[in-house]
Amino acid sequence: MKICSSFFIGLLACWGVVAQSFQETEGGISATIDSIEVEIQFFKPDLVRVIKYPEGSSYKKESLSVIMDPEDVSFNTREKGDYVSLSSKDLEVLLDLRNGNITFKRLGGRVLLQEISASFVKFNDAGEDTYSVSQSFKLDPEEAIYGLGILQNGKMSQRNQEVKMIQGNTWDFVPFFQSVKGYGLFWDNYSPTTFRDNIERTQFESEVGDGIDYYFMDGGNSDGVIANMRHLTGEVPMFPLWTFGYWQSKERYKSQEETVGVVKKYRELNVPLDGIIQDWQYWGDNYHWNAMEFLNPNFPEPQKMIDQIHDLNAHIIISIWSSFGPETQPYKDLKAGNDLLEFQTWPLSGKDTWPPDMNYPSGVRVYDAYNPEARDIYWKYLRKGLYSLGIDGWWMDSTEPDHLEFKPEDLDIQTHLGSFRKVRNAYPVLSVGGVYKNQRQETSDKRVFILTRSAFAGQQRYGANTWSGDVTASWDALGEQIPAGLNFSLTGIPYWNTDIGGFFLSKFKDKLEDPEYRELYARWLQFAAFTPMMRSHGADAPREIYQFGKKGDDIYDALEKFINLRYSLLPYIYSSAWDITHNNSSMMRALVMDFLGDSKVHDLNDQYMFGKSILVAPVTRSMYTVNKSENFGEVKSKDIYLPAGAIWYDYWDERKFNGGKRIEKETPIDVMPLYVRAGSILPIGPKVQYATQHDWNNLEVKVYPGANGEFILYEDENDNYNYEDGAYSEIKFEWKDEQKQLIIHPRKGEFEGMLKERVFNIKLVGEKQGSTSKNIKYHGEKLQVDL
Structure with a gap:
């Protein structure tokens, strides 16, 4: 020393x-x-x-x-x-x-x-x-x-x-x-x-x-370490059920008619959708950057827009930033308190042009989120201009924050907590935390949901889902998202997502007309169906499903198939979210978390567990359009490693495999390799157009034999904090493999609107004997089902 x-x-x-x-x-x-x-x-x-x-x-x-x-x-x-x-x-x-x-x-x-x-x-x-x-x-x-x-x-x-x-x-x-x-x-x-x-x-x-x-x-193992990190820096609240559905966005919807029209189009196509995201410039020009109110004349009736989206059984979140233009009210209040940081941030020019015209500097400045009074000013205007209209959540962009034309002396700038250098990396946790804390003080009837571009230790306690930023579309970028998300989860922050298809399309001259990009987009969406938030977004070209053709077209059908697959897994996903909140688990799980004894998975960067049952192996290389031709008819395949210490079932055809070896899986454009661990109990939800359209009265429950196992089905009121006071229910399913017996334990807990009677369609998955099914009426008491 x-x-x-x-x-x-x-x-x-x-x-x-x-x-x-x-x-x-x-x-x-x-x-x-x-x-x-x-x-x-x-x-x-x-x-x-x-x-x-x-x-x-x-x-x-x-x-x-x-x-x-x-x-x-x-x-x-x-x-x-x-x-x-x-x-x-x-x-x-x-x-x-x-x-x-x-x-x-x-x-x-x-x-x-x-x-x-x-x-x-x-x-x-x-x-x-x-x-x-x-x-x-x-x-x-x-x-x-x-x-x-x-x-x-x-x-x-x-x-x-x-x-x-x-x-x-x-x-x-x-x-x-x-x-x-x-x-x-x-x-x-x-x-x-x-x-x-x-x-x-x-x-x-x-x-x-x-x-x-x-x-x-x-911690003894990864879950134990993560539990300790959360004990130290904060536990994870439940997200609303609707956040786990499918989300559509782009840079950017330019009118309220366009924004509402996207939701209407999804409903007309019967393609599930739970949310639409309104990106920047709804405030108008750059001098009014992030005004937190609708000043753009193309959004003349924002309340009507939000009501129309809600009437279509969808939700809306909206872009808000860490910076303000000089003509905004928040800027003026923050400046009066010396709560603006004097370095260059986005956008540089007051004119919405590229490259920036510096004859007209924007004057946009980042606010001092290190000051609790500044965070309260931020919320005051957010509450007044957007929250009061019924906006469902916040897309907090540039929470790093953006720092352009960086100069070392910029770090000498004084914040409320000392030099910017001293506290630089903690900016995200304070800016996000300010919104969360203020909204929680406002009401407990609606859960806070924040989509944010940056994070720091402890941010998991603030209802935030971090995305991986403005990545450029490429096969390499898609492959890099897998270990990026897994390593982020391994810091104790479980909610992560990525722009489906990549943000920038600069590597694809013909944009959506490029067959290779269409293939890449399909594979990226398949991967995103098995991340904590499934969200399509990007610049340079729109990404709505109908931009990729129509029903009957290869890419369109592949996209629709995986959006529907996502919704069918909502009971599993929402229960996994409860496992995060209640037991300090993780949703995206590096294979080392569950198969520590298999050294072959210690540095495996292209497969992971989604929850504790489903192994995901995304396709991260072009198989069909490497020569820029569009031929999705020929069946290709991907090499998969199945971890040792478990028996595995192919999700698609239910074939059984022993772990500890590599296999080849055929991967046509509408198939991503998925394997289910023996001993898993997988609840399958109803076909819906949005997450809460139908209750879970008639769930299919798939049992994968070959090992003992259990699963806890979690339910609550979906979008409030009553669960913190015990308003939720758990139904434990226990599979005894040797006896071929499924025990459904007595329901624990209750909440308003809870299903007191329901049907479970129990399906025993098997390679040789086919499938055995039984319909079981469940009234909350213990049941024993022999299969």
């Missing part, structure tokens, strides 16, 4: 003194080693906070991510030669009194993680003396690690790379990783941070930090 001070021409002088003692504190110990104060504190028996700062200074921080108060943890302290050991019922933490390095061990078991060295380099941050800080760790050579945020690098394991972590459009960063060994580490710092991993060390290095501050957690 060292303190370094720059002097003369970059020369560094370092000094140190070995500590001889330590002191016990309320939750751990403290010691002074090599002129560095070291504090170790148990937050839970398996969760530890580590703080380090130079001797003679002080360190106090109110975390922007951590909301957990330390528990009263029982632990023992004893000296072991040059070490002091702290032991809870789960962890042993060893502090080396010679150099201040810390080792984390599972109690009575293996070493999980070891520190190598820490560093403090004096730094002047916009006139304030502080430090640049780093901490290095030693990982096992073959140890896979996951997380760090949304990374467009195509990697599943994040070993052997260097990443500069500063929020951007398509790269969102969370300074957290978890290991295949079952532990996680959250680096609680908000300044630009570099993550490095090589054969020598794994390191976080941040530009600004009065001290080193991180949390080590041992």
Whole structure:
């Protein structure tokens, strides 16, 4: 451990003194080693906070991510030669009194993680003396690690790379990783941070930090680590049922007639749709950027537009930004409070032209979301101009925020919490959190739903679904979305999505007329059907289903098939959402989460589990139009790996396979490989045009034999917070494979409008004997069904 001070021409002088003692504190110990104060504190028996700062200074921080108060943890302290050991019922933490390095061990078991060295380099941050800080760790050579945020690098394991972590459009960063060994580490710092991993060390290095501050957690496995991360930074609320349907958007609908017309067209075609998104410029010109009111003359009756959409049994969310034009009321209020940040952001020009005409600078500025009073001003105008009209949710664009023509001195700008550099990466969690908190104070009758372009640790507590930004359409980009979404989920933030088809079509000169793009779009939509939000969006060409032909056309039929498939799985998806809220689970699950013992999946980046039953293997390469011809008649195939330790059923033809081997799956344009794990119980919902059109009175329940299993069907009132007070029901299905017996347990809980009587159509899936079905009337009492 060292303190370094720059002097003369970059020369560094370092000094140190070995500590001889330590002191016990309320939750751990403290010691002074090599002129560095070291504090170790148990937050839970398996969760530890580590703080380090130079001797003679002080360190106090109110975390922007951590909301957990330390528990009263029982632990023992004893000296072991040059070490002091702290032991809870789960962890042993060893502090080396010679150099201040810390080792984390599972109690009575293996070493999980070891520190190598820490560093403090004096730094002047916009006139304030502080430090640049780093901490290095030693990982096992073959140890896979996951997380760090949304990374467009195509990697599943994040070993052997260097990443500069500063929020951007398509790269969102969370300074957290978890290991295949079952532990996680959250680096609680908000300044630009570099993550490095090589054969020598794994390191976080941040530009600004009065001290080193991180949390080590041992979960035993990925789910346990994620649970600890959420205990630390916030639990996940339920999303409304309607958010899990299909969503249509584009850049942008230019009139209220066009917006409503899209919904009407879907209803005429009998293609399911739950929501429409109104993108930017409904406020008019760029000088009124993000006015949070309809000033565009093409939207003369916004209340009528919203009412028409609701009358069509659809929902609308609308684009709002982190910046304001100089002619808007929010801008004027924020400027009066010195709550605008003076750097260049989108749009640069007041004229809606490309390239920007800088003879007419827009004057648009980002607001200081670090100030709670500024967040309240933001909500005041959002409430007045849009929420009061009945808008259902918020598309919070540019929550990084957009920072154009970047200059290093921009980071010297003062925010409510200090320099922009000091708090740069936490902007998303504060801006999103301001809207969530204010709306929750408004009412509990409607759940908050936020679609946002950026995220930071703790954002899962704010009803937000993060999308992967303005990615350019290509097969490589499609493939990169899979590990991007999985690694983001592995940081503890479970809700993620992507622009179906990619945002920009610059690589496809003929846009929708290009056969290869039509193939790419179909494959992207198939993948999106198995993400937490299924949302079509993009620039350069419209993406509505009817832009891809008509019923009977190959691409159109493939799109319609997967939209309907999504709706059939809503009981499964909504129950999986409850598993997230109630049990700290995840919806998009890297295969290592459920098949840790199979080393072949530790770095597999193109397959995953959707919920705990369905294995998804998206097609991420052109099969039919590589030569720009449009021939979807020939059947192609994809190589699939089925993880060991399970029996698998092909979702489409119900063929059975043993795990631990690779197989070939035929993949015509309307088929994406899907496999269901033996022991799964899969509820299939009714055919609908929107999520709540029909209740779940007559569900098909598919049972996949070959292993014991269980599933909990969750239901509630769909769009309020009454579930927090117990207004929901659970029906547990338990499959006993040896007895070929399905037990439907007594219903637990109740809510207004709950089905008290219903029919379950039980279907036993099987390769040889065909399918066995039984219709069972269920009144809430225990039933035993022999199949």
